Amino acid sequence: MSVMKRVLTTVAAVATFAAGAAQAEDVRIALVVKALGIGFFEAAAKGAEEAASELGDVEIIYTGPTDTTAEGQIEVINALIAQNVDAIAVSANDADALVPALKKAMQRGITVISWDSGVAPEGRQLHLNPSSNPLIGNMIIKLAADHLPEGGDVAVLSATTTSTNQNIWIEEMTKVMGDYPDINVVSTVYGDDLADKSYREATGLMQTYPDLDAIIAPTSVGIVAAAQAVVDAGKVGQVNVTGLGLPSEMAGAIESGASQSFAIWNPIDLGYSAAMLAYEISKNGAEAAPGAEIPMGRMGSLKLDDNSEGAMADPFVYDASNIDAFKSIF
Amino acid sequence: MSLADRHIPDRLTGRGAQLLRSWETLLLLVAVGIFVLNSFASPYFLNAWNLSDATFNFTEKAMIAFAMALLIISGEIDLSVASIIALASTAMGLAMQWGAGTSELVLIGLLVGLLCGAFNAVFVTVLGLPSIVVTIGTMSLFRGISYIILGDGAFRGYPPSFAYFGQGYVFWVISFELVLFALLALLYGVVLHKTNFGRAIFAIGNNPTAAMFSGIRVQRIKFILFLLTGLMSGVAAVCLTSRLGSTRPSIATGMELEVVTMVVLGGVNILGGSGSIPGVVIAACVMGLVTFGLGLLNVPGIVMSIFIGLLLIGVIALPRLWRLWSQRRKT
Numbered sequence: 001m002s003v004m005k006r007v008l009t010t011v012a013a014v015a016t017f018a019a020g021a022a023q024a025e026d027v028r029i030a031l032v033v034k035a036l037g038i039g040f041f042e043a044a045a046k047g048a049e050e051a052a053s054e055l056g057d058v059e060i061i062y063t064g065p066t067d068t069t070a071e072g073q074i075e076v077i078n079a080l081i082a083q084n085v086d087a088i089a090v091s092a093n094d095a096d097a098l099v100p101a102l103k104k105a106m107q108r109g110i111t112v113i114s115w116d117s118g119v120a121p122e123g124r125q126l127h128l129n130p131s132s133n134p135l136i137g138n139m140i141i142k143l144a145a146d147h148l149p150e151g152g153d154v155a156v157l158s159a160t161t162t163s164t165n166q167n168i169w170i171e172e173m174t175k176v177m178g179d180y181p182d183i184n185v186v187s188t189v190y191g192d193d194l195a196d197k198s199y200r201e202a203t204g205l206m207q208t209y210p211d212l213d214a215i216i217a218p219t220s221v222g223i224v225a226a227a228q229a230v231v232d233a234g235k236v237g238q239v240n241v242t243g244l245g246l247p248s249e250m251a252g253a254i255e256s257g258a259s260q261s262f263a264i265w266n267p268i269d270l271g272y273s274a275a276m277l278a279y280e281i282s283k284n285g286a287e288a289a290p291g292a293e294i295p296m297g298r299m300g301s302l303k304l305d306d307n308s309e310g311a312m313a314d315p316f317v318y319d320a321s322n323i324d325a326f327k328s329i330f
Numbered sequence: 331m332s333l334a335d336r337h338i339p340d341r342l343t344g345r346g347a348q349l350l351r352s353w354e355t356l357l358l359l360v361a362v363g364i365f366v367l368n369s370f371a372s373p374y375f376l377n378a379w380n381l382s383d384a385t386f387n388f389t390e391k392a393m394i395a396f397a398m399a400l401l402i403i404s405g406e407i408d409l410s411v412a413s414i415i416a417l418a419s420t421a422m423g424l425a426m427q428w429g430a431g432t433s434e435l436v437l438i439g440l441l442v443g444l445l446c447g448a449f450n451a452v453f454v455t456v457l458g459l460p461s462i463v464v465t466i467g468t469m470s471l472f473r474g475i476s477y478i479i480l481g482d483g484a485f486r487g488y489p490p491s492f493a494y495f496g497q498g499y500v501f502w503v504i505s506f507e508l509v510l511f512a513l514l515a516l517l518y519g520v521v522l523h524k525t526n527f528g529r530a531i532f533a534i535g536n537n538p539t540a541a542m543f544s545g546i547r548v549q550r551i552k553f554i555l556f557l558l559t560g561l562m563s564g565v566a567a568v569c570l571t572s573r574l575g576s577t578r579p580s581i582a583t584g585m586e587l588e589v590v591t592m593v594v595l596g597g598v599n600i601l602g603g604s605g606s607i608p609g610v611v612i613a614a615c616v617m618g619l620v621t622f623g624l625g626l627l628n629v630p631g632i633v634m635s636i637f638i639g640l641l642l643i644g645v646i647a648l649p650r651l652w653r654l655w656s657q658r659r660k661t
Binding site: 037061063064065066067068070071074075076078079081083084093095097099 | 375380387484486497575576578582584622625626630631632634
């Protein structure tokens with residue numbers, strides 16, 4: 001039966017092609033992402049590989065489903081449990097749906113941590129946040145202050161009045177304003193995370209406060225709109241737009257000079273830290289309990305709070321010197 | 331194939347019958363082949379617990395695939411099954427928040443599935459609209475309702491006893507889902523191949539007009555088949571929700587295509603009129619084994635999709651190639 005032979009040959013071909021995977025005594029750390037083919041996660045995988053080559057005896061298994069579904073991730077996790085990997089570091093599509101599968105993994109002695117997008121506490125040993133609210137609050141005002149050595153007036157362009165994240169960050173920013181005595185926050189406006197409304201609000205700010213020195217937009221929609229408004233008002237060089245944004249969307253603003261710098265987490269550092277933490281727990285027996293401090297290589301160490309969560313670092317600053325390297329990543 | 335050959339076969343006629351008699355055999359050989367290759371390729375494959383885990387890759391889809399096979403044999407299709415799961419799961423989540431216990435949750439899941447099936451059935455059998463159009467519409471409709479109710483939120487906190495359906499084991503490594511899968515396979519196999527109802531489905535798929543003139547109540551049977559597909563989606567919703575322990579509106583996204591793939595891979599003619607339940611059962615196992623086996627080797631999901639796609643195209647092209655080849659030999 002030639003047809004069947006052909007089918008079987010195909011199967012065999014795939015099987016042999018895949019059988020090349022190493023099975024040494026390495027610590028096998030699986031980096032499970034929301035879906036394959038997303039620049040942010042590809043960058044995180046690069047970071048994990050960096051950690052692996054630094055540690056030496058680590059094999060990184062970079063995997064994930066094709067769509068961002070919890071079911072797909074569960075299939076992937078089941079396959080990883082079956083292989084008896086040493087650690088699973090997951091960015092979850094669903095904080096709750098993965099818990100049964102991950103619990104099973106932990107029962108079989110596999111180290112489980114979540115990073116980026118967390119899993120409910122009972123389904124992981126620790127969660128790695130890219131940053132923390134106080135760090136973000138401090139960073140957004142610092143970004144503005146760094147380019148205003150003589151002080152000046154700044155305004156905040158936020159998302160909606162009810163946006164939890166933005167409100168917390170602005171509150172955290174207000175707490176540290178004492179460290180920046182020459183910086184004066186003149187107003188906070190809301191663009192509702194809509195490009196056109198954010199644009200109008202930014203334009204309005206520049207009209208109301210002709211001496212405005214910087215606009216801080218802790219939202220990826222607002223920061224792009226504000227930068228455009230500054231360009232259109234011909235105020236490049238007078239008003240510096242900063243805050244939180246995505247390198248791919250902000251590359252133009254950096255190039256035009258409307259934005260000197262902005263911040264967001266660095267996926268490479270995130271993948272690197274996740275791999276380091278997984279290694280520390282799995283190989284060196286670090287205990288992921290509240291209050292613990294776990295080293296993560298060049299990123300320092302992670303301090304765990306009562307929920308066994310920790311913040312990796314300050315948001316990473318992007319400016320003209322590094323934007324080209326990151327704009328194609330995410 | 332001349333018109334005289336159309337005598338309500340449940341398998342393709344003439345030389346095709348020979349092929350199809352070996353169709354399940356061929357598929358079974360593929361399954362065994364994959365099994366053996368997997369055992370060689372990965373040291374973790376031959377392990378009772380791992381294989382048990384692997385069955386979860388196909389049990390829920392296969393439950394729907396049985397009803398879908400009947401529907402496709404009758405010449406219709408239901409592309410809204412995954413969205414029915416989303417809606418049924420959302421309804422269960424709502425009920426859970428209002429304090430429903432495990433048995434009520436199951437009942438609600440099944441009932442919502444049934445209602446969605448009835449909704450599709452009315453449009454197809456009463457209003458006479460093409461099922462592919464209707465169910466593409468309800469595919470967005472049902473999931474849309476879930477998105478309206480849940481937004482980017484989730485229902486969580488199902489009662490512990492509810493976890494049994496998706497995470498429980500009847501005996502050793504034999505999960506509840508696997509037992510249910512086997513029972514349903516048996517049930518659908520008997521209904522399709524051993525009852526008048528089953529014969530009628532084949533008759534409708536081959537020639538609905540002739541079936542009607544032979545006294546078969548075509549629309550009523552199609553109505554029942556849509557109900558069954560809805561009900562099975564409800565069953566799958568109960569199992570999947572129980573397995574995940576939470577509901578999000580994105581639950582089971584894209585599952586309808588995997589279900590149809592399973593049915594077609596099982597040898598059911600996508601144009602209706604022929605197919606078998608054993609074929610679907612083996613196809614379910616093949617898909618489960620392939621995805622799990624490739625998963626063990628950490629083959630990226632996208633390569634897996636390519637492989638399943640090739641398998642499907644190959645399987646559909648095979649009968650055609652066979653016929654061409656045998657005709658050429660005859661002349």
